[in-house]
Amino acid sequence: MPPRPPLPIPVFKNGVGMFVPQIKRIVFNYCERSGSSRGLIDFFQRDLKQFAEAHPHVEMVVHPRPSKHPLVKGTFISGRQKVLCVKNMSSKEIQEHIKLLTEAADAHAKPAIKGGVVSSTPAVRGIWSPFKQI
Amino acid sequence: MSCVRSSLFALARPAAATFRIAQAISFRALTTQAAAAPKRGDLTPAQAAFLARTGFNFSAKLLKQATTHKTYKDGKVPHSEQLQYFGEQVLDLYVTEYIHAKYPNLPPATLRDAVAAYTSTATLSMLGKSIGVQDVMRWEPQEVSGKDSEARMQAKITKALIGALYKAQGAVAAKKFIHAALLAKDMDLAPLLPLDEPKRALSALLKRQGRERPVSRMLHETGRHSSAPVFVVGAFSGLDKIGEGAGSSIKMAEYRAAKDALLKYYLHTRVNPPLPSDTEAMPHAERNAYVGAPLGDTPAIL
Numbered sequence: 001m002p003p004r005p006p007l008p009i010p011v012f013k014n015g016v017g018m019f020v021p022q023i024k025r026i027v028f029n030y031c032e033r034s035g036s037s038r039g040l041i042d043f044f045q046r047d048l049k050q051f052a053e054a055h056p057h058v059e060m061v062v063h064p065r066p067s068k069h070p071l072v073k074g075t076f077i078s079g080r081q082k083v084l085c086v087k088n089m090s091s092k093e094i095q096e097h098i099k100l101l102t103e104a105a106d107a108h109a110k111p112a113i114k115g116g117v118v119s120s121t122p123a124v125r126g127i128w129s130p131f132k133q134i
Numbered sequence: 135m136s137c138v139r140s141s142l143f144a145l146a147r148p149a150a151a152t153f154r155i156a157q158a159i160s161f162r163a164l165t166t167q168a169a170a171a172p173k174r175g176d177l178t179p180a181q182a183a184f185l186a187r188t189g190f191n192f193s194a195k196l197l198k199q200a201t202t203h204k205t206y207k208d209g210k211v212p213h214s215e216q217l218q219y220f221g222e223q224v225l226d227l228y229v230t231e232y233i234h235a236k237y238p239n240l241p242p243a244t245l246r247d248a249v250a251a252y253t254s255t256a257t258l259s260m261l262g263k264s265i266g267v268q269d270v271m272r273w274e275p276q277e278v279s280g281k282d283s284e285a286r287m288q289a290k291i292t293k294a295l296i297g298a299l300y301k302a303q304g305a306v307a308a309k310k311f312i313h314a315a316l317l318a319k320d321m322d323l324a325p326l327l328p329l330d331e332p333k334r335a336l337s338a339l340l341k342r343q344g345r346e347r348p349v350s351r352m353l354h355e356t357g358r359h360s361s362a363p364v365f366v367v368g369a370f371s372g373l374d375k376i377g378e379g380a381g382s383s384i385k386m387a388e389y390r391a392a393k394d395a396l397l398k399y400y401l402h403t404r405v406n407p408p409l410p411s412d413t414e415a416m417p418h419a420e421r422n423a424y425v426g427a428p429l430g431d432t433p434a435i436l
Contacts, residue, residue: 008321010252011319011321017317018314020265025183
């Protein structure tokens with residue numbers, strides 16, 4: 001008997017049946033003394049608690065990194081990382097910027113114009129084939 | 135939460151301060167009743183994040199046990215082997231009843247293969263990866279493990295988590311999770327079907343069903359004497375067209391038409407099928423009035 005072919009694997013698409021937010025850990029690096037970290041320190045003091053409670057599925061780590069610009073590093077379930085520099089940003093600007101981690105997952109930032117609509121059902125009557133008579 | 139403040143006011147302290155969420159708010163709670171929050175005092179941030187992401191309502195002790203493999207600390211701490219076995223049985227039950235109800239005309243060998251495919255190591259490791267199980271699993275890679283050891287471990291821990299879910303939150307929650315996380319993902323069953331002699335199989339099938347024997351009729355053809363002919367052939371039972379195939383020769387088109395007819399029959403799908411496990415969530419009166427889905431026929435023997 002010929003060897004059995006390997007069993008197929010179902011297609012795992014996030015959002016089909018169950019949606020799992022892809023961001024799993026955010027590490028905040030800041031410097032105690034530098035001016036560029038002032039906005040991030042302000043964020044820690046005012047908004048971080050609320051932000052962490054709004055995203056209970058994300059592990060938050062605050063790690064001082066002296067004499068360097070402030071960074072926000074996001075790690076995703078796929079293992080990829082996105083590093084955002086938040087130097088000289090206010091607390092509000094930082095919150096807007098890190099939406100890139102919590103909402104856009106690990107996809108690269110794509111230009112909005114090219115690509116258009118992506119659909120799994122591109123045509124109502126089906127795509128033309130030479131084998132169909134209609 | 136006070137550990138963040140203390141690090142801000144201490145100058146040049148290099149230690150990392152991790153943020154502990156006192157209460158992991160699960161906004162995707164799987165149970166219908168509001169369960170009392172179990173003791174969650176000694177969860178690590180990664181574990182708390184995992185519970186919030188999946189919506190599981192485990193105590194810290196249960197989560198620790200479910201995510202610990204027996205290789206961790208040589209089995210001196212409670213490990214997940216029992217829960218793993220439990221989870222295998224739970225998975226087998228819900229996956230089998232769903233596939234059997236969804237595809238009533240599937241041959242028995244294909245049903246077995248489909249269940250095996252949905253509960254295989256590869257599939258369960260992908261399921262585990264999709265919920266982020268690699269951050270919470272505790273294990274020790276052995277020397278003779280091989281290159282797929284991490285994937286195998288993810289599959290085992292996923293099974294243990296499903297067993298723990300069933301044990302802690304009951305059948306309804308476990309079924310909801312299995313349906314949402316695993317059974318909602320599509321899998322093409324065509325490679326698992328016995329389609330090697332389609333015309334013969336189609337003949338036997340129609341004879342068993344008491345329908346007219348299959349006949350191939352040309353629907354459309356073009357370029358017969360050229361280097362690229364196209365023949366479109368339909369497989370008919372009497373006046374009903376049961377399959378269609380196209381090819382560059384009449385024989386090829388006939389073969390494909392018979393195959394198409396068999397695929398349409400075997401993969402006939404019942405949408406939102408009534409499942410026997412639905413009765414677990416029904417009130418008493420409705421449960422007594424439950425009538426199962428009609429049985430499909432067994433396949434023709436060649």
